Amino acid sequence: VPSHRLLWLASIQSAAYLVAQCLLYLLSLGTGSTPTIYLLGVAQGAVAAAISWFRRDEPWWYAIHLVVPIAAVILLTANVPPTIYLLFFLVLLGFNWHVVRNRVPYFPSGHATWRAVASTLPEGRSFSFVDIGSGLGGLNFYLSKQRVLGRFVGVEISPIPYAWSVFRNFVRRAACDFRLQDYNALDLSKFDFVFAYLSPAVMADVWVKARSEMRPGSKLISFEFDIPGVEPDEVVVAGRGGRPLYIWTLPPQQAS
Numbered sequence: 001v002p003s004h005r006l007l008w009l010a011s012i013q014s015a016a017y018l019v020a021q022c023l024l025y026l027l028s029l030g031t032g033s034t035p036t037i038y039l040l041g042v043a044q045g046a047v048a049a050a051i052s053w054f055r056r057d058e059p060w061w062y063a064i065h066l067v068v069p070i071a072a073v074i075l076l077t078a079n080v081p082p083t084i085y086l087l088f089f090l091v092l093l094g095f096n097w098h099v100v101r102n103r104v105p106y107f108p109s110g111h112a113t114w115r116a117v118a119s120t121l122p123e124g125r126s127f128s129f130v131d132i133g134s135g136l137g138g139l140n141f142y143l144s145k146q147r148v149l150g151r152f153v154g155v156e157i158s159p160i161p162y163a164w165s166v167f168r169n170f171v172r173r174a175a176c177d178f179r180l181q182d183y184n185a186l187d188l189s190k191f192d193f194v195f196a197y198l199s200p201a202v203m204a205d206v207w208v209k210a211r212s213e214m215r216p217g218s219k220l221i222s223f224e225f226d227i228p229g230v231e232p233d234e235v236v237v238a239g240r241g242g243r244p245l246y247i248w249t250l251p252p253q254q255a256s
């Protein structure tokens with residue numbers, strides 16, 4: 001989350017806190033009863049979500065603004081031991097420690113996307129595929145069952161998702177190859193298909209890397225995020241009314 005977003009989060013919540021306190025004060029004058037801290041959490045969340053809606057933020061911010069004060073009140077009153085917070089923090093760090101630097105958090109693509117990706121891969125011949133930022137490895141496990149002649153590699157920068165995909169690979173006796181690595185250090189020329197589900201913030205750089213390394217005829221597939229100013233050769237919709245898979249076939253001339 002960019003720092004100005006966090007600043008907005010804090011400012012909106014502070015304003016919502018003041019408004020909620022005023023509303024509850026008026027309510028207590030009217031009813032003669034003292035509002036609970038839980039009611040304050042709900043009122044603050046509702047006011048903050050309304051401010052966010054008024055600002056025309058992206059819809060997920062409404063949920064964040066609504067949930068944050070309610071969760072804070074519940075956790076503060078539940079006397080959760082500090083070690084639980086520390087553990088939770090370490091797990092989040094294990095998933096997202098790189099996010100401040102490369103601005104790509106973990107969120108899974110899901111089955112509809114996996115099916116759409118499978119539909120773009122060849123049947124009856126071998127090929128190589130890499131998921132740059134493979135998360136928990138679900139896409140590669142699915143594809144390796146659908147296309148048994150394919151070679152599936154996943155590179156992941158965060159240690160916990162990487163460790164989990166290696167564990168799943170072992171338990172499932174799958175033959176996927178997972179690496180704890182920054183995809184920027186990966187040679188993309190080794191692959192016929194490069195799949196990315198990253199973030200709008202990095203797509204221009206991914207294209208520069210793809211253009212300089214990927215072989216002519218190989219394909220770059222990006223779920224949800226297109227490349228500014230570069231028309232895809234194909235767009236496949238993942239699931240009914242779903243989000244798009246953008247596909248670029250690398251041209252013979254690599255000069256950009």
Ligand SMILES: C[S@@+](CC[C@H](N)C(=O)[O-])C[C@H]1O[C@@H](n2cnc3c(N)ncnc32)[C@H](O)[C@@H]1O
Nearest residue numbers: 104106107108109133134135156157182183197
């Ligand atoms: C949006 S998730 C997609 C996960 C998975 N590919 C899927 O489709 O479900 C992006 C993943 O890329 C990883 N990632 C971000 N930057 C990376 C980098 N420079 N090198 C390798 N992995 C990276 C994140 O840790 C995260 O797990």
